[in-house]
Amino acid sequence: MRSFNSFVLQANGVNLPLHRTSFTWSNNRKSQAWARLDRFLLSPAILLWFPNMIQRSLPRCLSDHNPVIIREEIVDWGPSPFRFLNWWLEEKDMMKESIKWWSECKAVGSQGFVLFSKAKASKISLKRWLQSSKINLKKPKEVEDKLEVLDTKAEREGWTASLRQERLHLLEELWKRHRREEQSWRQKSRIKWLHDGDKNTTFFYSIANSRMRNNVITEMLIEGTTLTDPMTIREGVFKFFKEHFKEVDWKRPIMSRDGLMKISDEEKVALEERFSVEEVHFALWNCDGNKAPGPDGFNLNFIKAHWKEIQDDFMRQAAIVFARSVEQCSTFLAWIYPLNTVLG
Template sequence: MKIISWNIRGLGSKNKRRVIKEMLVNKGADIVILQETKKVEVDRKLVGSIWGARFKNWVSIPSTGRTGRTGRAGGILIMWNTKLVSVLESVVGDFTVSIKIKGCNGQDWWLSGVYGPNNVRERINFWEEIAGLFGLCGPRWCLAGDFNVVRFVSEKSNGGRATRSMSFFNDFINEAHLRDPPLLNAKFTWSNMRDEAIWRRLDRFLFSAEWEDCFPNARQCALTRVTSDHCPIELNTDSLRRGPGPFRVENMWLKHPSFKESFRGWWETDSGLGWEGFKFMNKLRCVKSNLKVWSKEVFGEVLKEKKSVELQIKELDNIDEREGLNVELKRERESLRKKFEEILFNEERLWRQRAKIKWAREGDSNTKFFHCLANGRRKINLIEKLEVEGGRVVEDADSIELELIRYYKNLYSSSDQEVWGVEVILRDWKAAAH
């Protein structure tokens, strides 16, 4: 799913609407949040002129009656593709538009489009409104838009000092337990477009930890600024494309009682003939292949096994409530509970290792915390685009993969005809010694 949030600075001209429509169609957005529409009324004709989705619906806030050099102010419009997104209800405020979206497995969630006021007095009402939304929208909540305030001084190109609005913004994020994901490909989202430009990060997505559990691959990036002084912001929840992962030893393997004996047997397997370095590498390959098979047989898929055991325990509890359990079934339930505790322990060790938290003490049951950190590391390490020789920028996933292969192939290849090995190194060392 792709959600695009964009302060468009009005929908006055047909040419501007055409440019916006082309950009949204090219990006394949499923939900679009537009701020500062400057429209009193929004109808199907207007929505069709700015979004090409055939099946669509919308909710909006009309712009205010204030006028000035730029005409009417404000206005928020949320549009969604009804073939892909099912909206259960909507709530319209003075500064926000919120929709409740039907999620998978009954995990419904809320999305709020936000447009923060510039007026300092109106900001008090703004903070009160989004604080009220926190109570309404529940644990799975995502909000996006132009907040018209930065979080830190570093989000302003000309520096300055911290303000009360910044303090209110950070207090709200902390009290609502929201996550502020990094903007992957930009530092700022707004510019005054002058000779000595001033830059700010005014636009962003925020979401709760429970919402991120539903969309663990969510990452946001800035799109090209075309018709506004604001960058469109895209939140992409699609699965990350991954190649074959590197082999890593899991810490939970080392705690298994049969690991040492199995490892000894794999290591003592005949590695064939050849020089010692060659035989050593063969032993490592043998251990690696055996470890993969052994891990699947002994540990299996930790998360799948966890759900399976949980369902079995629940089924036995249901039987116990209806008709009671005999001695054999009671023993089976007790065995399943012990197995479930063991799986939780292995899962915790697994995520702690992947999160790379060195100060976490043995026994801390913070699997969710480690899971969030591991997901955060994966998003930060994601390569969305790559600059190659000649200044060319590659964004397609297949092209990025080919460029990386080509670079490392050239890096580790040699034009010399002689193959280097231990014998060559020893020969040169002896020659230098004499």
């Protein structure tokens, strides 16, 4: 067994998550025993070509083993959520356009709604710009093919000054596209110990796909019914959390102030002061911009790069949140309680 485990480690065998059941064997006796004995181990190279491979157990019927099948299964969950990629900030045209998108949005309403509307308008405009410029569709393979044609021509006709200049231009473009691809997969992999400049696109790609495989939901048991269709799963999840987070009347505990330490008047004044631009700037710039983005899809790198344009909107919203601090704190505490219940 040790030799087998050693072989699996050396071969980097990937054990895919098992869907439908947790175990593949049972002794079928009164004193029940369960184990996962049957599984597929795949090489990382296979998963690079077939990233949507899954293991699924089948009913065991008369046997004490569940049959296990492996197949590529692509589930359509609808449009993919928007995620801002850091390398877009390197495009000068995009930076100029994004500043214009933010300033041209004239939303009317509460400050929170204005901030939301400007982020939404920027996201829609950014998607259109990406499609029109086709910047996301430019793969390294296109440049590699051009380089091959150029090298073949040079071998046949000899190198000229124009061919050398064209080759230098293509090499520069190829490096740029490889760099974009590497940055994109590194960001999607969400590995904390990596830094800008680390180069292993295949590794980033495998980690990102591994995260997607582990997070995929192929079926869900809700109120005794097994759901497999993506739309019914989404509806079931929505109904569950809508009911779970529904406000209910309950008697809140009253805390006694006896024995509590008190802060000084100076500390009280400092806590009640409004957020300054310097404080917000310091907090933002001490956050890692590569962290997972928020619900709107923009990460902190986007906010840092466009801080001059969004600072006023951001600070106005911060002032409103501060003015309603008592209401915000009570709402926050009410949401934390059920969240901890769900996470166990």
